[in-house]
Amino acid sequence: MKTRRNSRMTMLITIVSVILLASACDDGRIYEETYTPGMEGRVMKLTGIVNGQDTWPKGYSLVMAGFEEGSNYALITKSLPVPDVGTGRVEAVMSGIGSEVTSVELCVVNRLRERVVSFVSRDCAAGAGDTIMVDAGEVNVGMFNAIQRQVFDKSCTACHGLATSDAASLNLLEGKSYDALLNVPSTVLDGKMRVEAGNAEESTLYLILGTTLSTDWGVDHSQMLTSAELVSLVEDWIDNGAEK
Ligand code: HEC
Incomplete structure (x- = not known):
């Protein structure tokens, strides 16, 4: 009985931490500096003209993200800054991209950091260089x-x-x-x-x-x-x- 209760507690704690983790990167703040789990890793530099960002309701986040092949859950995300009013121009950097990341994207994720829709995607198998430049062009990211x-x-x-x-x-x-x-x-x-x-x-x-x-x-x-x-x-x- 005791072990079962313990494992239930563990599960609860895991769920709570996943929610906390997920909401931690969904706080809508704009970070001047990059959101980094560690200093090591590669860097993604995104430029483009982005429209429609404000059509997404709570629970969805437009982010730069890194994924491992075969998984829909982002290993790393960073909220996109609000585009320049008038031009829609965005320049953003995400660093700390680990070697397990095989694609970087401009995408929308849900609260669990699960990919809902991807607008721009670049393969970036490890060894492809330290800086991954992504020119998104003009992209409508609206819902x-x-x-x-x-x-x-x-x-x-x-x-x-x-x-x-x-x-x-x-x-x-x-x-x-x-x-x-x-x-x-x-x-x-x-x-x-x-x-x-x-x-x-x-x-x-x-x-x-x-x-x-x-x-x-x-x-x-x-x-x-x-x-x-x-x-x-x-x-x-x-x-x-x-x-x-
Ligand atoms: C294989 C053909 C086919 C595909 C594929 C298909 N539909 Fe339909 N859809 C129909 C048919 C036939 C009807 C009308 C059924 C009837 O009149 O009884 C219909 C009716 C509808 C209606 C109701 C329209 C109304 O006036 O209320 C909607 C909405 C709709 N489809 C949306 C979609 C969406 C969204 C998709 C894709 C996810 C889709 N359909 C894919 C054949 C298709």
């Missing part, structure tokens, strides 16, 4: 753009946009998707919108991805997104106002 790229472009446009006729008359191609979703009455579910800003539970877009509602439609949408983070991304986007 809706993340959904467009990670969800619609990858899993939906074959039927909604690229086919000769759009399924449910819904076009999810870039540039068309937002207007086809926001406050547009559903053609399938009476009384609901495709996306009702602020209310995922009443939006067909979320309902068919996050629940089994569409199983008898011939096309079961609940099986389309293999990652729960992407379903949460859609839900959080709608609940936080469904901005572009």
Whole structure:
């Protein structure tokens, strides 16, 4: 009995420390100097023009991050400074990148430092030099753009946009998707919108991805997104106002 209680305590402590650790790098502060676990390691220098950073709600952080191959959990992260007002220009440095890091990215992570979406990624196998220069170019890191790229472009446009006729008359191609979703009455579910800003539970877009509602439609949408983070991304986007 005693050992079981002990192991439960250990687990609790582990969970609490993971949460503390995760929130420690999510405090929104801008560090003048780099966030470093140690002085050793490589350095990532990021430059670019970044738009849409402020569309992410609490719980998500836009960061520079280092990952080990095969893992979605960042080994090291650093919050991106607020871009220059007007130009959107960003210059940032992250140091202390250990040898186990095989890619550095500009990405959004959740509270557990798990990658939700990656905007820019560079391979950096150990030995590639001490400084990893990353020019991100001009990049839209907005939440809706993340959904467009990670969800619609990858899993939906074959039927909604690229086919000769759009399924449910819904076009999810870039540039068309937002207007086809926001406050547009559903053609399938009476009384609901495709996306009702602020209310995922009443939006067909979320309902068919996050629940089994569409199983008898011939096309079961609940099986389309293999990652729960992407379903949460859609839900959080709608609940936080469904901005572009
Ligand atoms: C294999 C084809 C196919 C794919 C892929 C597909 N859909 Fe659909 N979708 C359909 C069909 C068919 C309907 C209409 C079902 C009906 O009318 O009963 C539909 C309906 C919908 C609706 C309801 C529209 C409304 O007016 O309420 C939404 C929202 C939707 N799909 C979103 C998506 C999203 C998001 C994806 C990608 C994750 C996706 N679909 C992928 C075929 C597809």
